[in-house]
Amino acid sequence: MTGNNKQESKVIDSLDYLKTHKDYGSVISEIDTIQKKLLKIGYFENQQNTIKINDSTYQAEFHLKNRYKKIYIYYDKNLVSPSVIKMISKQVFDVYFILPIESVETALNFINSKQTEKGLPFSKLKLSNINIKDADTLTADLMIDDYENKRIINAILIKRYEKFPKSYLKYYLKIKPNQLFDLSTLQRKTEQLNNLRFANQIKAPEVLFTKDSTTLYIYVEKTKSNTFDGFLGFGTNEQTNKIDFNGYLNLNLVNNLNYGEAFGLQYKSTQNQQNRFEAHVMLPYLFKTPIGVDCQLHIFKQDSTFTTVDQVAKLHYQIDSRNKVFMGIKSTQSSNLLNNTSNTGISDYNSNFTTFGYEFTKAQPYNLLFPIKTNIYAESGFGKRRHTDTSEKQTILNFDAFKIINLNAKNSLYFRLNGNSLVSNTYFENELSRFGGINSIRGFEENSLLATSYALINTEYRLQLNNTLYIHTITDMTLLENKITKTNEKLYGFGFGLGLLSKAGLFKLNYAAGKSDNQKFKFSNSKVHLSLIANF
Structure with missing residues (x-):
């Protein structure tokens, strides 16, 4: 390819065209591509002639002529908002705006996408009355053809999973009848179906247009969302030198009534004679409103020392598919089971709190092993504790968040930050936080650590x-504070683990050893944790 002079040839060479071709059709296609590139950068008057040198060589001669660098586009404010024009041009006036020639196509596509968002999917844009203003400037009129009135969604049909809870369309996806039709927005919203535990999207939504109606078809399938899991842990008891076993069972039932509801039941028994029973119920979108309810019951018993019963009722509001806020009440009753009531560390008490919470969840549904990429939960509670004839103000703070940083397809980093704090003037042993084990700091016995406040960091390097x-x-690593014993400790857990997803579920094995700042590392302090999460 050559130009009419050295300067034109230099412009053509800068377009980086392909010189070797398999047939004549490819040659013609390449010439056509170069002409379109010349038009985009302002050579509207270019002319071309192809010369056959011999059976295997062709020469394309171009005469570029004048280059136009900018264009004045006149528009109607009633058809296109100036605020939209200002998003594509820095020179916007009452009746026209100025664009560089090379950005015209992109700008028109952007304006057309904004027209689509207004419910006009069949609108067409074009420049007409194109004239020369001066040596490097053109003028044109922006024309918009709307063949019909704005389109709205008249009906929404769910295919494959017809019993899909309709409230999730309105409040979770924010899709409902009588909305303006915008296909790109609808596609983005329906992708959020993959974030649900009980359903996912099997293909992109489709639309049926008739003369006077627009019907949206959403394709969803119900997935296995019930889980049953448990783990078995064992380690050497330092006092008896015998192997101790501990474990738990956890059952979660989700959307069995096709309402989006969730029910959970957990029972845990640990080697230090602790028993924990937990049950919770979540009912979303009560009475077809964006408000849902969460109810929880926790019963904890420490051998023959004390029992504690927590009852929680919360209302939640689903802001969108990722964000949720809570408000509720929490009532706690704890009873001292010891015959010796002179033990001041454990006492009968009642407490009531008003709680506020926030949760953020971001999924990566196409990763079977790690479907949740980010989760943040923060909660605070303000209330009073009553003991005998005294009353004392208290504050509870709770934070739990994790994030997965994907380095590439196989390597990732996992970070979790978990913290809990009870703010009070005085403390009882039976109201302290209890943690340790596979779900907190690994390498320690389940719920063997007591604290008035703690901060915990879990990190993992994962190779898939x-x-x-x-x-x-x-x-x-954990920073632990116990104001009853007036201790501050740093605890560490080191080890390795694996996870295997099979037809039976997700099997996990963790081997970790725990130590404190003033304790030497010992393999005898190590713990092996096994768990299996089965979906059904």
Whole structure:
């Protein structure tokens, strides 16, 4: 390809065209591509002639002529808002705006997408009355053809999973009849179906246009969302030198009534004679409103020392598919089971709190092993504790968040920050936080650590060997404060683990050893944790 002079040839060479071709059709296609590139950068008057040198060589001669660098586009404010024009041009006036020639196509596509968002999917844009203003400037009129009135969604039909709870369309996806039709927005919203535990999207939404109606078809399938899991842990008891076993069972039932509801039941028994029973119910979108309710019951018993019963009722509001806020009440009753009532560390008490919470969840649904990428939960509670004839103000703070940083398809980093604090003037042993074990700091017995406040960091480097198998490191650290015993400790957990996804569920094995600042590392302090999460 050559130009009419050296300067034109230099412009053509800068377009980086392909010189070798398999046939004549490819040659013609390449010439056509170069002409379109010349038009985009302002050579509207260019002319071209193809010359056959011999059976295998052709020469394309271009005469570029004048280059236009900018264009004045006149528009109607009633058809296009100036605020939209200001998003594509820095020179906007009452009746026209100025664009560089090379950005015209992109700008028109942007304006057309904004027209689509207004419910006009069949609108067409074009420039007409194109004239020369001066040596490097053109003028044109922006024309918009709307063949019909604005389109709204008249009906929404769910295919494949017809019993899908309709409230999730209105409040979770924010899709409802009589909305303006915008296909790109609808596609973005329906992708959020993959964030639900009980359903996912099997293909992109489709639309049926008739003369006077618009029907949206959404394709969803019901997924296995019930889970049953448990773990078995064992380690050497330092006092008896015997192996102690501990574990728990956890059942979660989700959307069995096609309402989006959730029910959970957990029972845990640990080697230090602790028993915990937990039950919770979540009912979303009560009476077809964006308000849902959460109810929880926790019963904890420490051998023959004390029992504590927590009752929680919360209302939640689903802001969108990722954000949720809570408000509720929490009531606690604890009873001292000891015959010796002179023990001041454990006492009968009642407490009531008003709680406020926030939750953020971001999914990565196409990763079977790690479907949740980010989760943040923060809660605060303000109330009073009553003991005998005294009353004392208290504040509870709770924070739990984790994030997965994907380095590439196989390597990732996992970070979790968990903290809890009880703010009070005095404390009883039976109201302290209890943690430790596979779900908190690994390498320690389940619920063996007591604190008035603590901050916990879990980190893992994960190597995903395939879609169903991964291995990881374990590095945990906890800062613990107990104002009853007036102690501050730093605790560490180190180890490794693996996860295997099979037809039976997700199997996890963790091996970790725990130590404190003033304690030497010992393999005899290590713990092995096994768990299996089965979906059904």
